[in-house]
Amino acid sequence: MSALDKIKKMLKGHEDQAGKGIDKAGDMVDDRTQGKYSKHVDTGQDKLKQQLGSDRDRNDPPRA
Template sequence: MSAMDKIKKMLKGHEDQAGKGVDKAGDMVDDRTQGKYSKHVDTGQDKLKQQFGSDRDPDNPPRS
């Protein structure tokens, strides 16, 4: 089992909190780098949220 699989298993049911943590970490990086890498940070945040499932809107589930 990979490290990402273990993290996903731990975060199961807490996707919203994981998303908030990703946002907070990205904001901290943007602050420390004075926004120099903000596009890269935003891309990383989006990819992490997709991995953890925190980018899903509970009111608008994905279509099959």
């Protein structure tokens, strides 16, 4: 089992809180870099949310 699989298992049922944490971390990075890398940070946030499943509604079926 990979580390990402373990993280997904731990966050199951708490996707909305994980999404908020990802947003908060990205905002902190943007603040510390004065927005210099905001486009890259936003892309990273989106990809991480997709991986953890925090970007979809609870009523959507899980992705394979």
